[in-house]
Amino acid sequence: MNAEIIAVGSELLLGQIANTNAQFISEQLALLGINVYFHTVCGDNKGRLLNAIQNAESRADLLIFTGGLGPTKDDLTKETVAEALGRALVTDQEAMDSMLVYFRVTGREMTENNRKQALVIEGSHVLRNRQGMAPGMIAESNGHTYLLMPGVPSEMKPMFLDFARGYLAHRHTQHIQSRVLRFFGIGESQLETKILDLIDAQSNPTIAPLAKESEVTLRLTAKHENSAEAVKMLDRIEKQINQRVGRYLYGYGEQTLAEVVFRLLVNQQKTIAFAESLTGGMAAEWMTGLPGASSVLTGGVVCYTNTVKERVLKVPLSVLNGEGAVSGRCAEMIAASVRELCGSDLGVGFTGVAGPDKSEGKEVGTVYIGFADARGAKSYLFHFNGSRRKIRTQSVKTGYDLIRRYLCHLPVLEE
Numbered sequence: 001m002n003a004e005i006i007a008v009g010s011e012l013l014l015g016q017i018a019n020t021n022a023q024f025i026s027e028q029l030a031l032l033g034i035n036v037y038f039h040t041v042c043g044d045n046k047g048r049l050l051n052a053i054q055n056a057e058s059r060a061d062l063l064i065f066t067g068g069l070g071p072t073k074d075d076l077t078k079e080t081v082a083e084a085l086g087r088a089l090v091t092d093q094e095a096m097d098s099m100l101v102y103f104r105v106t107g108r109e110m111t112e113n114n115r116k117q118a119l120v121i122e123g124s125h126v127l128r129n130r131q132g133m134a135p136g137m138i139a140e141s142n143g144h145t146y147l148l149m150p151g152v153p154s155e156m157k158p159m160f161l162d163f164a165r166g167y168l169a170h171r172h173t174q175h176i177q178s179r180v181l182r183f184f185g186i187g188e189s190q191l192e193t194k195i196l197d198l199i200d201a202q203s204n205p206t207i208a209p210l211a212k213e214s215e216v217t218l219r220l221t222a223k224h225e226n227s228a229e230a231v232k233m234l235d236r237i238e239k240q241i242n243q244r245v246g247r248y249l250y251g252y253g254e255q256t257l258a259e260v261v262f263r264l265l266v267n268q269q270k271t272i273a274f275a276e277s278l279t280g281g282m283a284a285e286w287m288t289g290l291p292g293a294s295s296v297l298t299g300g301v302v303c304y305t306n307t308v309k310e311r312v313l314k315v316p317l318s319v320l321n322g323e324g325a326v327s328g329r330c331a332e333m334i335a336a337s338v339r340e341l342c343g344s345d346l347g348v349g350f351t352g353v354a355g356p357d358k359s360e361g362k363e364v365g366t367v368y369i370g371f372a373d374a375r376g377a378k379s380y381l382f383h384f385n386g387s388r389r390k391i392r393t394q395s396v397k398t399g400y401d402l403i404r405r406y407l408c409h410l411p412v413l414e415e
Contacts, residue, residue, distance in 0.1 A: 001171070081139070257404065301338050355388045
């Protein structure tokens with residue numbers, strides 16, 4: 001079964017509200033194994049909606065409409081769908097009785113146009129609206145299924161979950177399983193090149209790359225009548241991917257590098273401290289944003305000026321005036337010093353040039369990350385590009401990846 005979601009409402013086209021309904025419905029349909037190939041947004045215009053229906057019928061079995069079921073003149077979805085199907089609109093008495101009770105209890109006047117909300121397409125399966133007035137409906141015609149629901153998310157979501165989902169599940173038994181793999185340290189084009197033959201050969205499971213800020217994800221999707229078999233299909237394709245690019249894989253789903261590192265520190269009962277010049281406290285902020293961070297983060301120092309580097313972290317003036325604050329030696333010293341100062345097992349130091357201008361003769365994007373443990377300190381040089389914010393963010397992510405690799409006994413990805 002292939003579906004198309006048609007959101008009706010000029011306010012969507014004007015950008016007054018976001019089409020969150022389509023996102024929610026797509027997620028729910030994926031769980032049912034129903035493909036969604038198109039999202040359509042149509043204004044409150046009968047002619048354009050009829051055209052959208054005709055287009056959707058040519059490429060989808062299931063047409064899902066949200067919006068346009070209200071009492072006003074511009075609410076015309078069910079009227080237009082009924083016309084397209086050659087059916088009449090009839091009053092659903094249960095919906096009408098519910099409205100009459102509502103207006104009587106609230107003491108409000110029920111205007112004539114409110115009665116419009118109780119109309120449904122003749123012969124349709126009515127979906128009760130427990131959060132509002134206008135019922136939804138499902139109509140079948142010429143091999144197509146038409147699902148109409150309110151546009152208000154607080155009404156649409158429970159209607160779908162309580163009624164529409166079960167109806168669709170009975171008609172479609174295929175299960176879909178998805179898994180998101182998260183990678184760091186490899187670009188989207190490089191990742192695709194390494195698994196291109198797997199992508200070219202895909203049919204089921206499918207492999208979909210997606211680039212995010214300084215990261216890449218792969219969404220694996222498998223379909224099968226048996227959900228356990230779909231999971232096994234994902235396991236097999238993931239194993240093949242791991243053989244190619246497994247050294248860049250750090251997590252799954254919505255996991256972040258900070259979350260992965262936090263869990264590793266907790267499991268290994270290790271603590272950490274940050275010395276941050278370039279990143280200005282961002283690394284510590286990411287860690288303290290996680291519940292239980294106090295069990296692993298002992299402290300940190302924002303050493304943005306040379307004065308703080310010298311007085312607090314004891315970096316000699318000979319280093320600052322010689323090799324410079326933006327140097328491997330300085331990164332090593334602030335990492336080791338913050339580790340000792342905060343009494344942690346590990347220390348990480350960030351120093352570099354975020355821009356927009358050069359510093360100490362070094363180009364924008366030059367970054368040194370120092371890492372210290374009980375055995376000593378080492379620094380790593382990186383060259384990033386982009387905006388000031390992007391360089392700082394990429395620096396913190398790279399620092400967290402260094403920590404992850406240390407804790408997992410993996411080789412560091414150096415330039």
